[in-house]
Amino acid sequence: MGSLVRHVTIDCADPHGLAQFWAQALDGALGEDDNPGDEEAVVESAGVSLLFIRVPDGKSVKNRVHLDLQPQDRSRDEEVERLVALGATVLGDHRTPDGKGWVTLGDLEGNELCVERSQAERSQAERIATGDA
Structure with a gap:
């Protein structure tokens, strides 16, 4: 094992x-x-x-490993706002007009993390793409 x-x-x-x-x-x-x-x-x-x-x-360079967060009970944008209120900073915004993408944040010491779409947002986008919305 x-x-x-x-x-x-x-x-x-x-x-x-x-x-x-x-x-x-x-x-x-x-x-x-x-x-x-x-x-x-x-x-x-x-x-x-x-x-x-x-x-x-x-910390002196970009992280080689980082955490990707997927919100459970809120949208990606709401989670970004919540984490910024806790002290994170936005390092890069990779959201696209179609709703895909992620936001790169830095924690209190600048370690990178990404916030992706929630499962609900992913499911909604899939329903729209297949015409089931």
């Missing part, structure tokens, strides 16, 4: 602060024993476990 991914690990300057952002973004929970100033912090959510580890060097 192969391995399982236990955590997606993100190097950062402020593990607790960044974990708080991601816990809110993913409707997850910060580890019970994670406190400000700790060297690491964990966020558990329905879809993924994220581990944030303090490192001395800052």
Whole structure:
């Protein structure tokens, strides 16, 4: 049997602060024993476990790996607004007039993430494309 991914690990300057952002973004929970100033912090959510580890060097280039988020109970645009209100910044807008595409955001430390259309938006677009709308 192969391995399982236990955590997606993100190097950062402020593990607790960044974990708080991601816990809110993913409707997850910060580890019970994670406190400000700790060297690491964990966020558990329905879809993924994220581990944030303090490192001395800052982010200097584009991420080679990033998270793609698909909203569950709101539209892509509503989710982008919610994440920006939590402190994310818009890095690139790749939405197209036909409703496809995504928005690239930076978290509190500039790590890239993308927000895609919700499943409801995808299903609606498919119904329109097939004439079932």
